[in-house]
Amino acid sequence: MPIITPLSRRDALAHLSALFTLPFVEWPSWSLAADPLGGTIAQYQAGRLRGEYTALDVTTRALDRCRTGGAALHAIDTLSASAHAEARASDARLRSKTLRGPLDGVPLFAKSIYDMESTTTSASSAEWARLFPQRVSRDAIEVTRLRAAGAVILGKTAADDFAYRGNGTSSFTGQVLNPHDRTGLRTPGGSSAGSAVAVACGMAFCALGTDDGGSNRIPAQFTGVVGVKPTFGLVPRSGVIPTWPVLDTHGPLARSVADAALMLDAIAGHDADDALSLRGTWRRGTLGALSISTLRGARLGFVELHAPRAQMTADCLRVLDAALADCTGAGAIVESYAPPVDRVTYREQFATFARERGDVAPNANSPAATANALRRYFQRQGVDPKDAAQRGLASYRAFYDVLPAEWPAMDALMAQPYETDAASVSFLRSRETAVSQLAAHMKARSIDAMIYPTMPFQAPNASDAWPDVRTPLGYGNWLGLPEISVPAGYSADGMPAGNLSFVGLPGSDARLFALAASYEAASGRFRAPAL
DSSP: OOOOOOOOHHHHHHHHHHHHTOOOOOOOGGGGSSOGGGSOHHHHHHHHHTTSOOHHHHHHHHHHHIIIIIHHTTOEEEEOTTHHHHHHHHHHHHHTTOOOSTTTTOEEEEETTBOOTTSOOOTTOHHHHHHOOSOOSSOOHHHHHHHHTTOEEEEEEOOSGGGOSSSOEETTTEEOOOTTOTTSOBOOOSSSHHHHHHHHTTSOSEEEEEESSSTTHHHHHHHTOEEEEOSTTSSOOTTBOOOOTTTOEEEEEESSHHHHHHHHHHHOSOOTTOTTSOOSOOOTTTTOOOOTTTTTTOEEEEOGGGSOGGGSOHHHHHHHHHHHHHHHHTTOEEEEOOOSSOTTTHHHHHHHHHHHHTOOOOOTTOHHHHHHHHHHHHHHHTSOHHHHHHHHHHHHHTTSTTSOSSHHHHHHHHTSOGGGOHHHHHHHHHHHHHHHHHHHHHHHTTOSEEEEESOSSOOOBTTSOOOSOOOSHHHHHHHTOOEEEEEEEEOTTSOEEEEEEEEOOTTOHHHHHHHHHHHHHHHOOOOOOOO
16 A cells, blocks of 8 residues: 655655755656656655555556557567566565665666566567577676666667667667657667657656667657766676677666666666776765756856757757757856867877877777677676577678678687777777877866767658768767767757757766756756657
8 A cells, every 4th residue: 555644745855865865856847747757756756755656556557658659659679577576576665664775666678788687688680589589597787786776677678770870770679769750750869769769758767778879869869858978987788789899888868867867876886797897886876966056157168069050950050059048047157169189080089199109000899899798798698609699690790790701700709808909909098098188178278068969950750861960979989978968959840959968078977967957957948749
């Protein structure tokens, strides 16, 4: 039975905030009226505390929504058979006053390339699903950590095959649809398409995604949600089908900055299975200090080069200018900023740094690194990595085509540890130099964070080529910079027309979350799709 308490909604929020270092950020009241999945995690937990509903009630509602709207939008890869049991367990912990933290009982999703115990891992590929029909026996590390936090894992979301492209096109589930587009033609972006759609439509509060060149930030902008690319290495990638080891960065998608902070806080921290994850102990609660006044006095460097105004539509320009005005209106000092490494020069500069060192050419897409990561992935599953990799090579290589086509060459490549691969090591050394230069320049200019449009254009049709406009997406991955993409507004046809990115130096994630939350509060741009 629900627990009835005399607490008001605001008192319940404050109580939870004190208990769990929960970001105490209000959300528009319209989202709370009849749908607890429409608000923030804090508001959901406050409602549970007041006895308005249980985790089981809301989990059941979320799964029903996944089977109807989620299926219609092709956003769901698979649903978990254990979600109801996890919700009941959380409700029991609430009754005994032993909740594990702010995510206890919260419905969340992973992405199709994540391993989840007792489910298959399709990678959103019909061929991979055929080749590997067995259920895996071990969770990916991020799923393990979310379960330890008490979260209810609803299942896995659809993505581009092997998380390789940015369109949301899956041979396993079909083209993921953009919920804001009534014509059914626009792309939701990708590769974390289903994760973005699931949170935009209130199927879950947050979902895990991955980002090698924009795979979280693209669907965040195209569906109008918050997308996070943390500092490279902050979140380990153990138990996830690998992509490019020196670029791949995992993080949350959510409807609010505060919810994204809670999810990232739960999954961050070193894991020995991922040799490139940051060492040291992650202190839980680090991302909980969010304030709507953080922008006051903050110095934001607007990177003009990352906003190609001559190529942007009137809607995108209007939304960008409104976002900048929202920042200044909240007290920020916004000034033009030209970083020493930018979206035009970063590739050339990485190569120049390597030549100056007398090093081999840096390669972000080194085949040796990806081959070895695939071997480690299968090893962690407890299967024969040679047998599994040989069986799946043709399917995997159809996307990661730098890998050898012949098995003997692939077998030899898999044996080389990616942390000692010469091209990857050279890349990481060039990254260190580039970041050092950027850090010195930002310090000299007293810049707290860079801001610029996440992408300078709206979602095109899924069947069309993208506009020939350069984006700053790859820049952030190459430098390993943390970035939080926040909704900035809509066009006249109701489609999201842009997100504003807050970008900082590695390790500045907490500061970026505070700035992004302050902007979110000042702008209030999120709008749920009219389903």
